[in-house]
Amino acid sequence: MNDLAASCVTLIVRWPVIGWSKNFIMKRSFKAVVGALLVVGMGSAQAADILGKVSLKGTPPAEKDLPLDPACGKLWPNQKPKTRFYAVGADNGLADVFVYLKQAPAQAPSTKPAMLDQKGCEYSPYILGLQAGQKLLIRNSDPVLHNVHATPKLNKEFNLAQMAGGKDIERSFDQSEVMVRFKCDVHPWMFAYVGVVSHPYFAVTDKDGNFKIEGVPAGKYSLVSFHRKTHVTDDKAAVQEIEVKDASVTANFTVEVAAP
């Protein structure tokens, strides 16, 4: 607990240095302190990891070739990219599932920026987790221009031009929102989805469906597993009630494909 409180204090002190407004600092500081107090209220200073795997049951629809234009097609000389709705790996592990704690206390945003790249006329990664207030860098690694169009419902929408070789765009989202859609209207097959939550306890499943959320303070939580295509909206996501004590917790999910 002391470590957490110390971290909070350190962040509060450091924020002015990195240019945050006083108002924002006050708001974030309050949230951080409340978060720390809630952890205290949980009666434990212990933390542990949450591990698990998301598996897919059923046969997903076939992925489709992306209709690349000539300029983007040149970036894929060998293999043409496909849609990424159901990325199934070993033992039916399902990639690109956003797993997060629903009731974890809000915490100060990480100072480490997250990166969303545009490479080969695709957003990479396809699914990304982000903390509210955390800086998101959006890069264009392609030799063609893109427009970075975020279409959130709760946060502020933006649509920005990014020329080939242009400098990174910096943005952040103030409110939790699962998921914020990113698109490029120049290349209508380009999409990414960013899960924004108010704390750092989230993960995205790897190619085999595995995930790991590290350093979760002890307590009882709702662990949410959201697959964008299967669950469609976050209120339909799969939820497990878990309790974190001093040892790692394992929580597996099975996502079922609807019958055609």
Place this chain on the structure above:
Amino acid sequence: MDHSSAVRFKKMTIFPDARRSALATYAWLTVLATLGLIALGGLVTSHGAGMAVPDWPTTYGYNMFLFPISQWVGGIFYEHTHRLYASGIGLLTVALAVWIQIRARGEVPGLARLGWIAVLLVVVQGVLGGLRVSLMKDQIGVLHASLAQAFLVLLVLIAVFLSPGWKRFLQEGPTIPRSTARWVWLATGMIFLQLVLGAAMRHQHAGLAIPDFPLAYGKIWPPTDEAFLQGINSLRTDTRDFHPITAGQVHLHMTHRLFGILTTAVVILAGIHLRRSFGSRSFPGRLGTFWMVLILVQVGLGASTVWTNKAADVATLHVVVGAACLGVAAWSSALSRVAADRSRAIGAARSRPVHALNGNQETIISAA
């Protein structure tokens, strides 16, 4: 003189001044050009490219007229050409208003005012297009699409009023039952409403809410419960990754279909009335026939839009033919209005066809 020979298209002689004819021709060309602009707008939404140029009135920071052609790629091509073409329509409209002001003011009461209203509309329309981009509001897109149709109607009316036969039609045209005019107006209003419904569907960015036709998900009325919608959304794998379909979108789509059937029926009735009241070989009668054919083509295009999974060219053609239907409706409405008003004024019999009254008048009708 038998009926067929009486109803020939004659050269318009009411406005012998060549400049007036040139003005009418120019007005009709502006109408056609506007139909082209609606087509380009349809391509923009069909390709999901409405936001491909994120700034306005500049284009990626450039003066829009100096934006390098090499950068007209992907969705930018559709959006940018739409903007450039719209600028051209703005100029055409200003020129039309000025021309009317100089040459035709007073010939037809209120025509000069209509010309300037058209200028105002085209400016508002341009600003709405810009606001749709800069404010990022789909609702403005629906308004933008609907105003485009209203603008087209206004241009059609201006062109009709400038046509050399119009003045003579006003003075010596036929009489028709008021019921004919009511059917035509009803059909016109329904077409406009149907176009607004279509615009609302297109600007949902949800793709096809119902992928089959004539049934809907194999049923007469599709289910819209949450489990059903989640199932269909989870199986959609379009590369454009449309927004999830909602119950509201399914209902909107079904409303568009049902209202389309109703509108088609009313247009056909209106067309039959036009043919009966004006005479099948008169100009309004032929216009009625053309209108009926056009609405049936539109139904076919609507079905094809579904069958081709909303292929951009087919969906766009559906928009354009819809606009053409409205243009013909406006034209028919103007003719019907005048003929019905005259009927009321002179107390003519409501149900007698015009050619029974005076066969010579049909040559006058054709001139309109």
